Amino acid sequence: MVKLRxxxxxxxxxxxxxxxxxxxxxxxxxxxxxxxDCDLSSSCGTGGFSKAFPSRTFNLGIxxxxxxxxxxxxxxxxxxxxxxxFAVFATRRIYDQIFQSCAYAGQNVKIIGCDSGVSAAFNxxxxxxxxxxxxxxxxxxxxxxxxxxxxMMRSVVRQLAETDGVFYLRMPRKTVYDLYEPGSEFTxxxxxxxxxxxxxxxxxxxxxxxxxxxxxxxLAGDGISARVVDMFTVKPIDAECIKKCAAETGAIVTCxxxxxIGGLGSAVAEVLVESDPVxxxxxxxxxxxxxxxPQSYLEExxxxxxxxxxxxxxxxxxxxxx
Amino acid sequence: MEQAQNFDKIRRxxxxxxxxxxxxxxxxxxxxxxxxxxxxxVLAVLYGGMMRxxxxxxxxxxxxxxxxxxxxxxxxxxxxxxxxxxxxMEWLQTVNKPGTRLPSHADCRKTPGIDMTxxxxxxxxxxxxxxxxxxxxxxxxxxxxCIVGDGETNEGEVWEACxxxxxxxxxxxxxxxxxxxxxxxxxxxxxxxPMDLEGKFRAFGFDAVTVKGYDVEAIWNAIEAxxxxxxxxxxxxxxxxxxxxxxxxxxxxxxxxxxxxPDEAAKSCEEIEARFQNGTYPGGDFKW
Numbered sequence: 001m002v003k004l005r006x007x008x009x010x011x012x013x014x015x016x017x018x019x020x021x022x023x024x025x026x027x028x029x030x031x032x033x034x035x036x037d038c039d040l041s042s043s044c045g046t047g048g049f050s051k052a053f054p055s056r057t058f059n060l061g062i063x064x065x066x067x068x069x070x071x072x073x074x075x076x077x078x079x080x081x082x083x084x085x086f087a088v089f090a091t092r093r094i095y096d097q098i099f100q101s102c103a104y105a106g107q108n109v110k111i112i113g114c115d116s117g118v119s120a121a122f123n124x125x126x127x128x129x130x131x132x133x134x135x136x137x138x139x140x141x142x143x144x145x146x147x148x149x150x151x152m153m154r155s156v157v158r159q160l161a162e163t164d165g166v167f168y169l170r171m172p173r174k175t176v177y178d179l180y181e182p183g184s185e186f187t188x189x190x191x192x193x194x195x196x197x198x199x200x201x202x203x204x205x206x207x208x209x210x211x212x213x214x215x216x217x218x219l220a221g222d223g224i225s226a227r228v229v230d231m232f233t234v235k236p237i238d239a240e241c242i243k244k245c246a247a248e249t250g251a252i253v254t255c256x257x258x259x260x261i262g263g264l265g266s267a268v269a270e271v272l273v274e275s276d277p278v279x280x281x282x283x284x285x286x287x288x289x290x291x292x293x294p295q296s297y298l299e300e301x302x303x304x305x306x307x308x309x310x311x312x313x314x315x316x317x318x319x320x321x322x
Numbered sequence: 323m324e325q326a327q328n329f330d331k332i333r334r335x336x337x338x339x340x341x342x343x344x345x346x347x348x349x350x351x352x353x354x355x356x357x358x359x360x361x362x363x364v365l366a367v368l369y370g371g372m373m374r375x376x377x378x379x380x381x382x383x384x385x386x387x388x389x390x391x392x393x394x395x396x397x398x399x400x401x402x403x404x405x406x407x408x409x410x411m412e413w414l415q416t417v418n419k420p421g422t423r424l425p426s427h428a429d430c431r432k433t434p435g436i437d438m439t440x441x442x443x444x445x446x447x448x449x450x451x452x453x454x455x456x457x458x459x460x461x462x463x464x465x466x467x468c469i470v471g472d473g474e475t476n477e478g479e480v481w482e483a484c485x486x487x488x489x490x491x492x493x494x495x496x497x498x499x500x501x502x503x504x505x506x507x508x509x510x511x512x513x514x515x516p517m518d519l520e521g522k523f524r525a526f527g528f529d530a531v532t533v534k535g536y537d538v539e540a541i542w543n544a545i546e547a548x549x550x551x552x553x554x555x556x557x558x559x560x561x562x563x564x565x566x567x568x569x570x571x572x573x574x575x576x577x578x579x580x581x582x583x584p585d586e587a588a589k590s591c592e593e594i595e596a597r598f599q600n601g602t603y604p605g606g607d608f609k610w
Contacts, residue, residue, distance in 0.1 A: 034459075065478075065482060066482035069448030074454060081452075100440075
């Protein structure tokens, strides 16, 4: 049961704390869970795990490639490794290791990418993963999730721990908004319609879910009824939900904190063109590199905020009316 | 006496591995024969008595594990596993054919007895470190072996794995380096100088030695000596010759990957057998 909060505000809990708390809970239940870090334990917030389970924590230093293939070896002997580093290193740097030693070899490894998209903020363009979702999406048999709030994080981490297979979880490090009532439970692979609407559907993921809700509120003031979907599982994408929203609202806008090429927008478009297409627009990074700056600046710079979503909705509605 | 007979048996197994590998690659029409030849002897030692294994039960958790990090030499390992009884010998004739369970590179999802999927170089040794660590965490006394190519040590990941093995003091972990001096495009010395491999491993905290890689007795003894050294991982550099013991490969200076058919294969196999019978195995009058 998923319940959206009436008042949405900044969570007192950082996302990394929610993640680590959830992992510690799972590790108490499952003694096969181990944590691997690459000298970014403090940044990724996994200190709580190493404190609770020092003998199940391996900080391997700055060697992501070895850490990833090592994780696969640990998995081969029955452990459930969670590998933590920044999203850029967790995907593009160790892509081949994830491919061969984890996914192709069928090993049960969880890859956690911290500092997703613009949330890399002051680390700048070198550290700003906009391509991670796209490159991970073309790798067979990998599940991609991006929880949008701490409550969802807890629910999703539980499923990662309990489900065999390679998962890529991307998350911002610090500030997130509390969107869902405590106790809300989500199912990986199943999108959540979190606001009803009939004129257009805004399908959002991660940080963009809050922006989508804000845009929907603005649009309501203009008499436009926007449905909002939290598509926290980018792969496998919930095709049924997309088709239903397309049929019922006739227009779609996708919103993601990464490159529109290969990410959520591409995934939704693929579903639509193979079913009954409706006009669609994509919010996200328009095939650019990242840059340095505060997250709020970057959200504006890359056109990710609610006013940009409103603009895209107006545009898609114009196309819908044609 | 018993030990001597044991080595005779292992030497016979290494000849059979060379023969069956040559036949399998010949049936496929092409393959990585040079580097397969240079690991036949270490495979014979491992699967011919050194490793604690049960071919009837390849996933037995308490077994000794072996990761062929130079995964392109899968056919040599397949020949070994077939001879050890992991699967029917007929499978060896299916290498690289559509639907086979024996692809060119080692694949743990397809072949009984393959402990880890390898092929993209550098990853196998990392996975082997993970396996050795996992076995230790399970409280098993299993040994984890890993065969790395000398060219493979070009990969930075190999040295990351060594750092981790040293830091974690994985003393039930033995790495073999097949120092056959050649990689795909030529000699290591000409492409990317390997420098002192034994010394490099020692610098990375390993207990390291170099032995004649086609001398099964020397390999066996080096493993036994390694097992006696506690608290650090082990490296045995196998001083080998690429292609040695498979005449059609010896005939080519650069024999990383050769195309040949069943007839050529059969001729080489006869020669291997003849050398074995006349006491000149593995090299015959091959000059090195």
